[in-house]
Amino acid sequence: MMKRSFFGIFKPKLEYDVIDDIKGEPLVVSPQKKITLFIDQAYEKISDVALKVGDSVKRGQKLALTPGSDRYALAGRSGRIAGISPFIGISGEPKTAVDIDLSDEGRQEDDADFKNSSKPPTLKNARDFLEGLPGKPEFDVFSDPGKSIRAIVVIGVDADLYGVANQYFVKNNIISIKTGIDILRKITGVLDVVLVVPQHLVQTAGTAGAIVKTVDSRYPAAHPRLIMRHFQEEAVRGGAAAGKKSDFAVFNAESVATLGAAYNTGRLPLEKTLLFVSKDGNKRLASVLIGTPLKDVLNAFGETLNQGDRVIFGGPMTGVSVYSDQHPVTADTDTIIIQDSSQIMEQPGTPCINCGECVRVCPTNVPVNLLIRFLEAGQYEEAAGQYDLYSCIDCGFCAYVCESRIPIFQYIKLAKHTLDRMNAAEVTHA
Ligand code: SF4
Ligand code: SF4
Structure with a gap:
């Protein structure tokens, strides 16, 4: 039986931004030397790899580790594959990073596969490209x-x-x-x-x-x-x-x-529109080719990173810190926030004081104050079975209001990811 918390329903209000408040057209940001694309597939498990370092690729070309795989990335520029390496995603998910060197940019050429197979539009060519x-x-x-x-x-x-x-x-x-x-x-x-x-x-x-x-x-x-x-x-x-x-x-x-x-x-648009928030809080739209390293985005906005500054990919509630200026913009990067070291609050890491704020704000009524005890102890199955872990929609509101600055959202993500992996392993060994 799910266990419920007894806290009341008062909720703080946070309003979404409005597009009319963001001035100017998106700044077009182009990659300088390379782009990096992620394929949602573990590299080390592939024996019959279809991509090789040194291969040339065309703009719009589908890059997959095995021929016909439904896990792929789309090359936003022509170039040459400079590296293929394992990469661990934000929640620990295994990926493969493909670096494309753009130094031959004079020879831009569009791949014709999508154009040739996109008429008429079908569910198959949508999934394929x-x-x-x-x-x-x-x-x-x-x-x-x-x-x-x-x-x-x-x-x-x-x-x-x-x-x-x-x-x-x-x-x-x-x-x-x-x-x-x-x-x-x-x-x-x-x-x-x-x-x-x-x-x-x-x-x-x-x-x-x-x-x-x-x-x-x-x-x-x-x-x-x-x-x-x-x-x-x-x-x-x-x-x-x-x-x-x-x-x-x-x-x-x-x-x-x-x-x-x-x-x-007949051409694949591969520019991601995102909001860039600079250290002074200024918000600007940008149109950035998918795969462009953070460094090129920073340069385009005249922003520099100093010791202790923080970069967040995603919004203030659910975004994640990024630790390399080579980290690329991906197809779902909606926001990049740069925080000066002086704006970053230290995590005091105090224990839960049972204030109930997390419960009051939760839109799906998860008993977060109870759930967090099990997550901190690594008791993920109990958290899922008795404390409604899977009702959580990953909005991050509980962590935002937490008086003790407990990283609740990270605990939740880790728990779900660990349970997913355990379930996948059970299916594989069944
Ligand atoms: S992240 Fe999950 S538990 Fe926390 S407030 Fe949002 S829905 Fe509730
Ligand atoms: S908001 Fe933080 S301190 Fe308050 S009950 Fe929830 S986990 Fe505990």
């Missing part, structure tokens, strides 16, 4: 026999605070979003499409040919998993087949716009 687009669209859900997709939900607001990439696309690229929505309808057969936007973008969103719904401006209302929960509850209230779970496919507005542009032009 578009899962590396900005925003990381995923199409597996449409071929999962255990799911029956009731509607496609396009989210026109970012999950974390500061992020405005999706709002930017709704405001400035609604025609591409409309094209993307029309194509999604055709290739999936799912006709109901809902575009979720903040109140101030309702009028623009109304031209996309989808049902428009608004989302509250308070964090974490725009978290995709909260939005999904809302739609599932609405479907049940609306009389969805009794006992049958309603499934929804989720895309963000940036990925739908880039999908629309890709099929329209």
